[in-house]
Amino acid sequence: xxxxxxxxxxxxxxxxxxxxxxxxxxxxxxxxxxxxxxxxxxxxxxxxxxxxxxxxxxxxxxxxxxxxxxxxxxxxxxxxxxxxxxxxxxxxxxxxxxxxxxxxxxxxxxxxxxxxxxxxxxxxxxxxxxxxxxxxxxxxxxxxxxxxxxxxxxxxxxxxxxxxxxxxxxxxxxxxxxx
Amino acid sequence: xxxxxxxxxxxxxxxxxxxxxxxxxxxxxxxxxxxxxxxxxxxxxxxxxxxxxxxxxxxxxxxxxxxxxxxxxxxxxxxxxxxxxxxxxxxxxxxxxxxxxxxxxxxxxxxxxxxxxxxxxxxxxxxxxxxxxxxxxxxxxxxxxxxxxxxxxxxxxxxxxxxxxxxxxxxxxxxxxxxxxxxxxxxxxxxxxxxxxxxxxxxxxxxxxxxxxxxxxxxxxxxxxxxxxxxxxxxxxxxxxxxxxxxxxxxxxxxxxxxxxxxxxxxxxxxxxxxxxxxxxxxxxxxxxxxxxxxxxxxxxxxxxxxxxxxxxxxxxxxxxxxxxxxxxxxxxxxxxxxxxxxxxxxxxxxxxxxxxxxxxxxxxxxxxxxxxxxxxxxxxxxxxx
Numbered sequence: 052x053x054x055x056x057x058x059x060x061x062x063x064x065x066x067x068x069x070x071x072x073x074x075x076x077x078x079x080x081x082x083x084x085x086x087x088x089x090x091x092x093x094x095x096x097x098x099x100x101x102x103x104x105x106x107x108x109x110x111x112x113x114x115x116x117x118x119x120x121x122x123x124x125x126x127x128x129x130x131x132x133x134x135x136x137x138x139x140x141x142x143x144x145x146x147x148x149x150x151x152x153x154x155x156x157x158x159x160x161x162x163x164x165x166x167x168x169x170x171x172x173x174x175x176x177x178x179x180x181x182x183x184x185x186x187x188x189x190x191x192x193x194x195x196x197x198x199x200x201x202x203x204x205x206x207x208x209x210x211x212x213x214x215x216x217x218x219x220x221x222x223x224x225x226x227x228x229x230x
Numbered sequence: 231x232x233x234x235x236x237x238x239x240x241x242x243x244x245x246x247x248x249x250x251x252x253x254x255x256x257x258x259x260x261x262x263x264x265x266x267x268x269x270x271x272x273x274x275x276x277x278x279x280x281x282x283x284x285x286x287x288x289x290x291x292x293x294x295x296x297x298x299x300x301x302x303x304x305x306x307x308x309x310x311x312x313x314x315x316x317x318x319x320x321x322x323x324x325x326x327x328x329x330x331x332x333x334x335x336x337x338x339x340x341x342x343x344x345x346x347x348x349x350x351x352x353x354x355x356x357x358x359x360x361x362x363x364x365x366x367x368x369x370x371x372x373x374x375x376x377x378x379x380x381x382x383x384x385x386x387x388x389x390x391x392x393x394x395x396x397x398x399x400x401x402x403x404x405x406x407x408x409x410x411x412x413x414x415x416x417x418x419x420x421x422x423x424x425x426x427x428x429x430x431x432x433x434x435x436x437x438x439x440x441x442x443x444x445x446x447x448x449x450x451x452x453x454x455x456x457x458x459x460x461x462x463x464x465x466x467x468x469x470x471x472x473x474x475x476x477x478x479x480x481x482x483x484x485x486x487x488x489x490x491x492x493x494x495x496x497x498x499x500x501x502x503x504x505x506x507x508x509x510x511x512x513x514x515x516x517x518x519x520x521x522x523x524x525x526x527x528x529x530x531x532x533x534x535x536x537x538x539x540x541x542x543x544x545x546x547x548x549x550x551x552x553x554x555x556x557x558x559x560x561x562x563x564x565x566x567x568x569x570x571x572x573x574x575x576x577x578x579x580x581x582x583x584x585x586x587x588x589x590x591x592x593x594x595x596x597x598x599x600x601x602x603x604x605x606x607x608x609x610x611x612x613x614x615x616x
Contacts, residue, residue, distance in 0.1 A: 185254060191251045192252075207237070208242075209240065212269075
């Protein structure tokens with residue numbers, strides 16, 4: 052029986068280019084390195100990089116602080132962006148129902164508990180990453196599959212009309228700011 | 231004991247993210263979430279989700295409201311259950327004589343209302359929920375009072391009225407023909423129409439499709455005016471009838487139609503000498519196929535001066551074009567028919583001159599010479615145009 056010689060695994064992105072790297076610091080002071088192509092998926096981060104005038108030469112010396120995103124979410128976001136950095140651009144949203152299949156890799160990535168998913172969406176919304184937003188929202192939308200409206204009310208924590216009305220009344224009854 | 235449902239605080243999401251979740255749901259889930267509360271209904275409305283096509287199908291216990299999204303799976307005509315054929319997502323079905331109890335409670339529809347009333351209410355809610363655009367109204371031949379349906383304000387603005395079924399009664403057809411339409415289409419796609427049926431409004435809808443056109447005669451065709459598309463299925467029209475109809479199209483001072491197709495008896499070859507008797511015809515090549523071209527008598531009074539005619543084993547297709555517009559077929563277009571039109575006019579001119587020459591007696595040599603000269607001149611012009 053012959054043994055296959057061990058060969059080093061070369062990642063596609065590494066052979067494609069010598070990437071420009073940026074450093075990001077999360078709210079809890081974790082430092083992440085992200086390539087230029089990947090960071091471009093976040094409109095917020097890319098605008099920041101452009102406005103700060105960061106270049107290939109000074110990028111690593113000037114870490115970008117992101118105070119609204121913790122390390123755990125940032126780790127997921129960096130993984131996601133690196134995975135999808137060479138994807139084709141998403142078609143413009145036209146208000147028609149869009150059909151897409153959530154890839155298995157991403158489904159695995161987003162197999163997290165609902166509280167974490169909620170925080171991830173907030174982070175994604177802040178960083179303005181369209182594709183990740185689509186995928187997260189799809190995971191949430193999929194929770195509605197084969198459920199009745201009553202079950203949806205429980206799953207999504209949707210108050211009834213009466214509860215909404217009561218909430219509105221109590222809000223209007225409460226005293227406003229004094230002075 | 232019911233399993234615990236895992237929960238997600240949807241309403242605590244930022245507004246943009248909340249709307250995004252809804253926009254990425256599938257259509258039946260969107261409907262379900264909209265009916266959980268007034269607030270969620272307003273959120274769904276604010277998403278402005280567009281639906282390509284909507285259909286209201288009225289057929290007793292099979293009545294449904296369907297929303298069409300290409301590439302999407304279909305919903306069986308029972309609540310929220312999927313199958314996999316066609317392209318419509320069916321959001322509701324009535325059970326036996328009325329809406330199912332579940333659907334009534336889900337949509338908060340009155341318990342005692344009729345199927346028609348419940349369908350109206352359901353359709354109205356769905357129509358307000360999405361950006362539906364034009365819709366089709368499909369009525370089955372089993373519907374006794376079509377007039378009543380057509381008088382419902384929410385239903386009367388249909389894009390196309392589709393009739394299907396087995397046998398249509400004169401009264402039903404009269405109700406359809408007498409409906410005050412406004413740029414709307416009529417498609418009778420399935421079912422038998424009485425052979426002796428007639429109504430002066432038979433071509434008053436903009437597009438007209440009669441799968442059973444055995445009741446339509448030549449004199450009916452002569453009433454066609456300003457239609458866009460006409461399709462006649464099984465019919466008793468003869469080739470001499472069609473020849474007369476082509477003459478009528480040429481001599482009219484107004485537009486008759488843009489597209490028209492008439493079924494012919496399968497496997498029989500069309501006698502072209504009969505079809506084009508007394509008509510100047512030219513062959514023109516467009517869209518990889520030879521077409522027969524004829525032109526109108528008074529080009530100045532007509533917007534579409536040329537007709538292209540082609541046929542298959544079972545159908546004759548006619549389309550009319552302005553000589554300056556690019557003819558279209560599906561997504562493709564092609565060169566305008568202006569060059570062919572000029573040749574057709576010259577051919578007609580030569581035909582008239584030749585007829586005149588035949589009638590001029592030998593005693594009028596001067597006239598003969600004049601006509602012969604004009605014919606030669608026309609021939610030269612024809613040669614110049616290849």
